[in-house]
Amino acid sequence: MIRRILSFVCILLLLATQASHAGEVAVAVAANFTTPMKKLAETFEQETGHRVRMTAGSTGKFYAQIRNGAPFDVLLAADAETPEKLEKEGLGVAGTRFTYAVGRLALWSPRAGMVDDRGEVLKKGGFAHLAIANPKLAPYGVAAMDTLRALGVLGEVQDKLVLGENIAQTFQFVASGSAELGFVALSQITEDGQRKPGSAWIVPANLHAPIRQETILLQRGKGNAAAEALLRYLNTEPAKNLIRQSGYSL
Known part of the structure; x- marks a missing residue:
């Protein structure tokens, strides 16, 4: 009985620790990647405890919104040029962009x-x-x-x-x-x-020119554990497999 009680207490402490470290990431997602991202976000949330707040739209509009201070932590663009511009302009964190899919x-x-x-x-x-x-x-x-x-x-x-x-x-x-x-x-x-x-x-x-889709950590997301964890997750094999099954190459 005592062992069961101790085991139950340990589980509660583990859950409390995970909850205390859980965060939220605000993601701007290119419209074409909406459905795959919903699936990725669901698995990511289950595995990490972090929450994903997703907004879908056109990459061009996201660029304008980010320049005007839109509260996004991560951008999943429909191109490679926009993340590159954001990095050069100091709005994206240098060294964090990479290709997550080829449309x-x-x-x-x-x-x-x-x-x-x-x-x-x-x-x-x-x-x-x-x-x-x-x-x-x-x-x-x-x-x-x-x-x-x-x-x-x-x-x-x-x-x-x-x-x-x-x-x-x-x-x-x-x-x-x-x-x-x-x-x-x-x-x-x-x-x-x-x-x-x-x-x-x-x-x-x-x-047509390759539709190379890049992601980047935005300055607002710097130091955000949930944002950084999401970028790491997109580079895992389970995430890549789901992206491939959704009609993209890598």
């Missing part, structure tokens, strides 16, 4: 047979609206424009383009039928390694 672009429609496996639909037409993320705000939008130029069809589809503020809104345009098809992140139509219903063309990587 893939896909042309997708929820309609079966709408998109062929070579993207010929862009040349053949038969659609009124093509959704892409705003290239001024979202790296996936830049990749979409690069792809259209590489295929030589930008002039033909220019008047059909529907711009989403970020890749999440772009996906909604297509999923809702506001646009018959659109360039989305492969991760948005992939879950646990399975493809969403519809038709898709995975854009060859040589048609």
Whole structure:
């Protein structure tokens, strides 16, 4: 009986110690990485006791918000340029940025047979609206424009383009039928390694610049144990495996 009581007391003390060291990290997450990050955050919270407060949006807007003092500890960007700029400007902690994922672009429609496996639909037409993320705000939008130029069809589809503020809104345009098809992140139509219903063309990587997505510890997160622990967690094999299953390469 005494041993049981002592064991119970030890467990309570351990839980109390973990709770006292638990913290919170405010993360700005690129819209394309929202779903994987939710899964990563859930496991991270279970394993560490830390809490993740996540805000999803466009990398371009996050950059402006961070420069204006937005209360984020970590940025998971949709590109590599933004974290690099933040580091050079002293808003990110030097030496903490790294590539956490390499994005893939896909042309997708929820309609079966709408998109062929070579993207010929862009040349053949038969659609009124093509959704892409705003290239001024979202790296996936830049990749979409690069792809259209590489295929030589930008002039033909220019008047059909529907711009989403970020890749999440772009996906909604297509999923809702506001646009018959659109360039989305492969991760948005992939879950646990399975493809969403519809038709898709995975854009060859040589048609656009690599979508290398970097993260960085922001100055506000310096010394925040939860923020630093999250960056370490993103470099673990379980986290990398989940990222791969979500439609990214590393």
